[in-house]
Amino acid sequence: MKCDMVQNRTSYRSDIKKGFILLIALTFLLLTVVYIFFVPHMLAMTPNALYKNLAKKIHSYYVVIEFPFFRDKQVQQTATTQHTTTTQTTTVAVTNNITSEHYHVAHPHNYQFILDESDKCLKQNPFLVLMVPVAPQQLEARKAIRSTWGTETNVQGKSVMTLFVVGLPGGAESNKTQQMLNEESRQHGDLLQSNFTDTYVNLTIKTMVIMDWLATRCPQASYGMKVDSDMFLNLENLMTLLLDPKTPKQNYITGMVMWNRPVVRSKNSKWYVPEEMYPEPTYPTYLLGMGYVFSNDLPPKIVEASKDIKPFNIEDAYVGACLKRLGIQPSSPPDPSQFKAYMGKYQREECLRVITTILGSPKQLIDIWKDVKRSV
Structure with a gap:
């Protein structure tokens, strides 16, 4: 009887160990799926990336309708630096004092x-x-x-x-x-x-x-x-x-x-x-x-x-x-x-x-x- 109890206890512990390993494996698999399919999209929704994605889609026809309020400080500083050194940039620059979203980039005060x-x-x-x-x-x-x-x-x-x-x-x-x-x-x-x-x-x-x-x-x-x-x-x-x-x-x-x-x-x-x-x-x-x-x-x-x-x-x-x-x-x-x-x-x-x-x-x-x- 005692031997049967020890055997059952050993089997029970083995089952718990196997279940724990399986749980870890499933968790790892789930995290991998989330990383592959969802994280890039989440990262792409930052203001900077969102602007770049939109700009890439519309730049070929409608550069004139880009709006400065989509730009974060990093994009703005990069554009300003590029124009100061007179090198080409693929985005349209705006001046640093533009703060109102009502000023679209066709308005000349957006330029220097x-x-x-x-x-x-x-x-x-x-x-x-x-x-x-x-x-x-x-x-x-x-x-x-x-x-x-x-x-x-x-x-x-x-x-x-x-x-x-x-x-x-x-x-x-x-x-x-x-x-x-x-x-x-x-x-x-x-x-x-x-x-x-x-x-x-x-x-x-x-x-x-x-x-x-x-x-x-x-x-x-x-x-x-x-x-x-x-x-x-x-x-x-x-x-x-x-x-x-x-x-x-x-x-x-x-x-x-x-x-x-x-x-x-x-x-x-x-x-x-x-x-x-x-x-x-x-x-x-x-x-x-x-x-x-x-x-x-x-x-x-x-x-x-x-x-x-x-x-x-x-x-x-x-x-x-x-x-x-x-x-x-x-x-x-x-x-x-x-x-x-x-x-x-x-x-x-x-x-x-x-x-x-x-x-x-x-x-x-x-x-x-x-x-x-x-x-x-």
């Missing part, structure tokens, strides 16, 4: 100038300021303008100033490009560079930075013009328009007027805008971005209106949305054909008549300019 000409207007007191958005690497386009219509600093007795606006260069040659820009700025004193990534989808940011510069650095100018770098510009004809007594001096903007333009919803188009960014089927009336001129009281008003308007990546239509918010209607020029999209085959008489037209290359601008300015 790396290259600036803050006292240029005080020295020159221009009547008209030509603001030329151009890619950092497009040196030939800037050279062509500096040797053609950019040389005209006094037209019909009025001072004219030309400035080029760039963002941060990208790609493998970004450091080299930045060094080139720094030297170009020292040589010519006509470059403005802000710390946003210079891409096609960020043209809205670039345009708003232009407006902010005019509002804060050059409020004494009478008129401003946003004009693309591939344009022929006849300043004599433009100045004749601006000096016409019938031309308004306030709340005035003119160029090639676009009415009832449908929003492109095809994802295959470079002009694609999703409904989340702009839900209406058509854009408000706007001026085609190739070149439009405006009274210089408008830039601060447009900047102010942009605080409340969700950004989207069609920059000229976005300015139209700001104008609509302000209750300001773009004006048709007295002769709409003077703002010409494409000239087709070159005709000297046509260039003598127009204000703007799109060209094919910097060399074409130089060749046409020489022919237009030759003595008859």
Whole structure:
């Protein structure tokens, strides 16, 4: 009997030991499953990782709708450091004093100038300021303008100033490009560079930075013009328009007027805008971005209106949305054909008549300019 009790007790202890080992094994297996399947997702939900994940998904189309309140201090410091050393970053920088979630990144106060000409207007007191958005690497386009219509600093007795606006260069040659820009700025004193990534989808940011510069650095100018770098510009004809007594001096903007333009919803188009960014089927009336001129009281008003308007990546239509918010209607020029999209085959008489037209290359601008300015 005693032997049976000892045997049963030994068997009982053996069963307990086996059960304990099995429990440990099952616990280890459960922890392994949790680690493999759940921990990465939990870690991915930190604010920094969440921002990076969202940014990666939307960056290819909508850099202009990233919001600064998703950024933690580490991301912000990294972006600021990268821009200070002028190296390329894959995110859009914001300044350290942005604290309100209501400021979206299209608003120009989210950016700082790396290259600036803050006292240029005080020295020159221009009547008209030509603001030329151009890619950092497009040196030939800037050279062509500096040797053609950019040389005209006094037209019909009025001072004219030309400035080029760039963002941060990208790609493998970004450091080299930045060094080139720094030297170009020292040589010519006509470059403005802000710390946003210079891409096609960020043209809205670039345009708003232009407006902010005019509002804060050059409020004494009478008129401003946003004009693309591939344009022929006849300043004599433009100045004749601006000096016409019938031309308004306030709340005035003119160029090639676009009415009832449908929003492109095809994802295959470079002009694609999703409904989340702009839900209406058509854009408000706007001026085609190739070149439009405006009274210089408008830039601060447009900047102010942009605080409340969700950004989207069609920059000229976005300015139209700001104008609509302000209750300001773009004006048709007295002769709409003077703002010409494409000239087709070159005709000297046509260039003598127009204000703007799109060209094919910097060399074409130089060749046409020489022919237009030759003595008859």
